[in-house]
Amino acid sequence: MANSYQVVVCGGIVPDPLQTLEPVAGPAGPALKNEMMLPAVLDPWAGHALYEAAALARKFPGSKVYLVSLAPKAKLQQVMMTIAQRVPLELVALDGPGGGFTDSAETAAALAGAIQGIAGLDRSKLLLFGGWESASRGAGSTMQMVAERLGIVDQFQGVDELQIGEDGSLRILERVEGGQHQVSVCDAPPALLGWATGNLGEPANNAQVGMQNMRTIMPSLQKAKPTQLKSGIAFASVALPKLQRETRIVKDASVDEIAKEIADWAAAE
Amino acid sequence: MATTTSLKRPSEFISTLPGDDVRHIMWRFADRMDLQMVLQSARAVARGAVARLVANGGRNTHDWTAQKNELLAEFDASGITSLFMTPEQGGYIEGPKNLALALVAYELAWVDAGAATGSLAGFLALGPIHERGTDEQRSYYMSRCIPAQPGEDRVTWRGAFCLTEPIPYVGVETGLLNGKVRVAEWEDGKEPIIEVDKRGRFITNMGFANFVTAAVDSGDPRIKGSCMVILEETDPGIYDRGTPTRKLVHQLSSTCDPIFKLQVPASRIIGGYTVKDGVIIPTYSHGEIIEAVFRRTRVTVGIMTSAKLLSAIEPLIRYQRDRFRGSGAVQPGSPRYELGLQQKQDAIHRLVGVWATGEASASLGFTAARMFDDLDPLEKEKDRVLAARGVGGGTAAFKALRKVQKDAVEYLKLSRERESRRDAARLAALEADPLVKFSLLDALANVFCPACKLWNTGHGANTMREAVSLMGGYGITEDCPGFLGHKWMDAQLEATYEGPEAVQRRQLSVTMVNEVFLAQYRIWISELRDIAARKPGTGACALATAMQMWLWTAEHLQVSKDADGDVLYHSNRQGVTFPLADALCWLLAARSFILDVLELEAKGPENPVVAEGLPGTMQFFTDLCHVQTARAAGEVGRICAELVFGYNRHPAWDDPDYKGCYRTDELISLESLIPGLASVAVDVVDADGSHPTKAGPCAGAAGLDQFTKLRTKLDSCMTGSALAKERAAEAVTKIMIPAALDYPA
The missing domain is CATH 2.40.110.10 (Butyryl-CoA Dehydrogenase, subunit A, domain 2)
Structure with a gap:
């Protein structure tokens, strides 16, 4: 069994999902109205990855969790006030644009560069974690490109579970069609795991953990590398997903009838 | 050049509800990551476990249920329980904790003040041990109240x-x-x-x-x-x-x-x-x-009510905007659909009043909390110095500090003198004296603590009623978003426990006439004029005039007697001292708010999150300051006028020789000397003794000219405040709010 892991979690930040999100045209392309001023949270998909990473690190003493994040430094600091209390981590901060209107290839290049810069990184212990998509735009392509740039070829997406075998192998459950999971076994790190929801709840805030983390997080934020992304992507139009609520109260409908109605509605859409 | 006071419509409006970064600056903990984390931690408990419990009807029983008991574990896990302790005792924050406790109380009371009280009551129990316990007592009880760590098999004491x-x-x-x-x-x-x-x-x-x-x-x-x-x-x-x-x-x-x-x-x-x-x-x-x-824990109680007021803003705006949505008769896109009740001026003006009160009370509360953080080390140093001089506690210490008060006043006087004139050596000596430092801050803390407790909770409870009324019938149901009905009721208890309003007024009636406090107060008046020159839209000038009026009244009452020759300013004459204490609270709250807004203006540009919308935010907060200042000035003017004039006996028609009146024959003869006098003379008594139909001759203001001039000036100082309210109200119709409240309700 491997003694310890170096788990690098890539995670961006997004506006708090309860906020009113209104796309507007900014000088550098599309943006969200007042985005800088809206409270932000760690991207929920990345959050699942981070909490799984922390759980893994707890199980294997000597393991370490890195959070690599590209976001406006001031917003990232705000988010860290909460995240830093939940899991022991070391932050690698990149001060640059976050949100849903960046090119995932550019983002991946910046993240991969930052990961390569982590001192003492051991590929034989490296597990690259991230969300298999994101709550900002959900292109679902960033993590693959980060892994490719790092030369990690064992890649798994839509991961819900990771178990470490006695021999140190990774047994991974990936989501596939029909609510099923595909089981894969990977001999050893390095590997990319793009997490779906995983199985863990959000850890409670722990002020002691937070105070410990802050000793490294604040210096990391202070020396966050300014990162400009090339605007190599153009958006023809930007719109929020259409919200629709048509509530009917129907009693005694069977499961089949409900399923059929949903299927008919989806087909019509 | 146009200033904010002359703007009919501002060019920029506040974009979003003030976020954490704005609050960090205003309440002066932008450089305290530990406190920012504590705040987030308390927020997660408040808007999670606490809110779910309230929403599920957890408040509907007097008994301590298993569900309520689970909150204790939440407090433990989030670090709230151990916040009070030093790192040596198992806590995690160094130094004084008054601001930290205030922030936790604020976050918990944002959802439910009972939960806040429950968490703070444990600290209240430990307070006597912390403040006055022996080393052994402190070590024994603090360590047992720290939540058990993983691997420890022990009960956490409460x-x-x-x-x-x-x-x-x-x-x-x-x-x-x-x-x-x-x-x-x-x-x-x-x-x-x-x-x-x-x-x-x-x-x-x-x-x-x-x-x-x-x-x-x-x-x-x-x-x-x-x-x-x-x-x-x-x-x-x-x-x-x-x-x-x-x-x-x-x-x-x-x-x-x-x-x-x-x-x-x-x-x-x-x-x-x-x-x-x-x-x-x-x-x-x-x-x-x-x-x-x-003197420390009362501040946090005051802040609980501030939290309720500010927590009411988002649900109120949402209620007002959504009021007519869902009706087939009101089409999306129409003003009625988009703005709802916010089309009506009264609804938004009253909302601005609630918001301004909430801001001012939070500013007052956090100012007081920070003050005690500064005072704690000075108090320890004071004890050390007095002990080294062989001065014991109690009366001996009191007498020693009375002497220091003179030094403190001298220090303030010297510090305001021109450098070329003042005795620099004496100033330096006074400045370095820890007892002088203590005396200066202690005098303020002795006023700010009761003022915060009294005004935040008392006036806060009244204002919460206004907030509830803005929700219509919804406000007094359990379904009201933001639990506003509960919060209104809870505010009444906050005005009562840990020393009801009368106790706070009584304390203020002593501490607000302390010479060291008043010396600092006089300086504030002058500083507010400077602020007014730089930021005329804040209402700082009106506030300075109102403070002048309060000071004049306080000085007048201390040396004056009533119509029967009885002393006016006396500990038993609460009809005099208590209203004057109330008036002072209004002034302190408005001043604290202005200073916080100036801090935001100064430090906001350094934070990119705040900087982006700063012009709009500043315009809105400046207008809110003006609204609150005008309200404070109005209250102070009313109270002071009642006190200054109210204890004089009204002239009567049966006073000897009709004092203060003209007789008809006298007026006729005077008219030949002063043409037109008869047309302006009001109190004229005919030869048969008949007189105008009113209570008596109009009361004069002999010896009160300065007051009447101040009163007239104060009234005119309110110029522009209603325009500020209109601007703030318009901003309230444009501000972006979240799609839903971030806690169940």
Whole structure:
């Protein structure tokens, strides 16, 4: 069994999902109205990855969790006030644009560069974690490109579970069609795991953990590398997903009838 | 050049509700990451476990239920329980914790003040031990109250603070106690065993407390005076938690009327004791202990009500905007659909009033909390210096500090003099004197603490009623978003517990005329004029005039007598002293708010998150300041006028020689000398004694010219304040709010 892991979690930040999100045209392309001023949270998909990473690190003493994040430094600091209390981590901060209107290839290049810069990184212990998509735009392509740039070829997406075998192998459950999971076994790190929801709840805030983390997080934020992304992507139009609520109260409908109605509605859409 | 005061419509509006970054700057903890984390931690508990419990009807019982008890584990896990302790005791924040506790109270009370009270009551129990306990007592109880760490097999102790007794004993008069302590056993060479006999009333945390810090008076000639004693649930005797109090509010805190009759070693006397001539002399009386504790914890209570007011803003805006949505008759896109009730000026003007009050009360509360953080180390240094000089506690210390007050006033005077004129060596000496520093800040803390408790909770409760009314019938249902109905009711308890309003007014009536406070107050007036010159839109000028009027009135009342020759400013004449205390609170709150907004203006540009929308945010907050200042000035003008004129007897028609009136024949002769006099003379008495139909000749203002000039000036100083309200109200119709409240309701 491997003694310890170096788990690098890539995670961006997004506006708090309860906020009113209104796309507007900014000088550098599309943006969200007042985005800088809206409270932000760690991207929920990345959050699942981070909490799984922390759980893994707890199980294997000597393991370490890195959070690599590209976001406006001031917003990232705000988010860290909460995240830093939940899991022991070391932050690698990149001060640059976050949100849903960046090119995932550019983002991946910046993240991969930052990961390569982590001192003492051991590929034989490296597990690259991230969300298999994101709550900002959900292109679902960033993590693959980060892994490719790092030369990690064992890649798994839509991961819900990771178990470490006695021999140190990774047994991974990936989501596939029909609510099923595909089981894969990977001999050893390095590997990319793009997490779906995983199985863990959000850890409670722990002020002691937070105070410990802050000793490294604040210096990391202070020396966050300014990162400009090339605007190599153009958006023809930007719109929020259409919200629709048509509530009917129907009693005694069977499961089949409900399923059929949903299927008919989806087909019509 | 146009200024904000002359703008009809601002060019920029506040974009979003003020976020954490704005608050960090305004309330001065932008550089305190530890406090920012504490705030987030408390918020997660408040908007998670606490909100779910309230939404699920957890408040609908007086009993301490298993669901309510689960909150304790939440407090433990989030670090709230251990916040009070030092790192050596198992805590995680260095230094004074007044601001930290205030922030936790603010976050919890944002959702439910009962939960806030429950969390803080444990600190209140530990307060006497923390402030006045022996080293052994501190170490023993603090370490047991730290939540058990992973791997530790022990129960986390919870405490309760037991001062209040059943009527007719302790209530407003905390100096009287019916609880007694007597010597039960005292063998030669051994520690005395004392018996504590105490009944409590309205004791928070009593449903589960493992220990109690109880105030008792001596019932035995072998014990001198009063003291506080630590009682544990396993002590021999009666430790009866009593029945749950049938309170209508703060249902997420456990409150009971306990009964104790316990024998404990005398080492449980908080702060220890000495024995002299066979008499146990406690180091501290109960009064000395509770004074040290309450002067800090009352601030957090005031902040709870501030949180309620500010928490009401988002649900109110959403309610107003959504009021007509969902009706087939109101089409999306129409003003009625988009703005709802916000089309109506009254709705948004009243909302602005609630918001301004909430901001001012939060500013006052956090100013006071920071003040105590600054005062804590100075107080320790003061004790050290006095002890080194051989000055004991109590009266001796009081007398020594009275002398220092003169130095403090001298320091203030010197510091305002021109450098070329003043005695630099004397100024430097005074500046370096820790007792002078203490005296300056202590004088302020002695005013700000009761002012915060009194105004934030008292006026806050009234304003919460306004907030509830803005929700219509919805406001007084359990379904009201943001639990506004609960919050309104809860605010009334906050105005009552830890010293009701009368106690705060009484304290203020003494501390607000302290010479060191007044010397600083005079400087503030001048500073506000400077602020007004730089930021005319804040209403700082009106506030300075109102402060001048208050000062004039306070000075006048202290040397004046009423119509019967009785002294006006007297401790028993609460009709004079209490309203004057109320008036001062308005001024302090408005000033604190202005200073916080100026801080935002100064530091906001350094933070990219705040900088982006800063012009709009500043315009809105500046207008809110003006609104609040005008309201404060109005209140102060009214109160001062009532006090200055109200104790003079109104002239009557039957006064000897019709004093102050013209006689008709006299007026006719004078008319030839002063043409037109007859047309302006009001009080004219005919030869037959008939006179105008009114109460009497109009009252004059002899000796009060300066006051009447100030009053006229103050009224005109309100120029522009209504325009500020209109601008703020318009901003409220444009501000972006989240799609939904971030806690269940």
